[in-house]
Amino acid sequence: MGLFSRISNIFKAKVNDTLDNVENPIQLLDQKIRDMEENLNKAKLSSAQILGNVHEIEKKMNISKKESADYDEKVKLALSKGNEELAKKALQRKLELDKKYESLKSSYNEAAAKAEHIKKNLRALEEEIEKTRHYRDEAAARFNNAEASKKVNEILANVQTKNNSISIDDIERKIQRKESLAEGLGELKDIDNLDKEFEALESVDLDLELEKYKNKQ
Known part of the structure; x- marks a missing residue:
């Protein structure tokens, strides 16, 4: 394996580690787009110089072509005048x-x-940047949906865990105990009322006893 291949593999490994450690991958995509746009601007500046050189060479070509045509006419003119030395x-x-x-x-x-x-x-x-932008928007939507789903699932799991910690049977037993206690208290109240009724029957009628006492005298 060559030196550049090893360097490339090391770089890819570091990039993969970065991807694994970044919580929000959309930030990586945003950085990737910024880097690509920066490279595009640099490339445009360099290409502008090359295109400028092309136009400069083209101008010189046109000048040389025109001057050559002018001297061609001068050759013809010199020959027409019989001046071969000047024509040469x-x-x-x-x-x-x-x-x-x-x-x-x-x-x-x-x-x-x-x-x-x-x-x-x-x-x-430019096309790659545009594709990356489209993918970034799509990835952001998917990531946000995944985050929202994760939060919902965490909430539901938390609710489910709390629900599991509360036994329905325990609640039912507590309610039954309360109901039994209420029924017991009700029965005690009925017994008290019954005793009072008997006590009323057994109570002495003082007016009646007083009349009986008077009649004995």
Whole structure:
């Protein structure tokens, strides 16, 4: 395994550890999007320089092409006047400009291809950022739903645990004891009332006894 492969594996392991330790994974997604946007901005600045070079080379190509065309006319003019020496000088200058143009064209093609490759990568990165944003929104909704479900389940589990700690049978026994006590007290009250009725029957009628006493005299 090469050095870069080992470094890559170590980095992936650290990222996985971070994912496991972060309570809210949406924060990681937000950071990922920020990092991608920062890289996109840096890439755009670099590509702007390359595109600027492409346009600069293109301008030089056009100038060389125009100057070459001008010297071509001068060659023709010198020949028409019978001045071959001047025609040779003009032709030499034209050939130099043509060579310069070809060199610039080669540089232009290379720079243009590089610029196109960079623009393609920029578009791919922009698409990746957009996909990550969509996934972030979807993941946030799923995460929030999971958190809400977790809280509900925790509440229900807590209620269930409390309910399990209270025995219905114990409650029923307590109610029955209360009912029995109430019935017992009611029976005692009835007994007291019955005793009072008998006491009333056995009580002495003083008026009657007084009349009896008078009659004896």
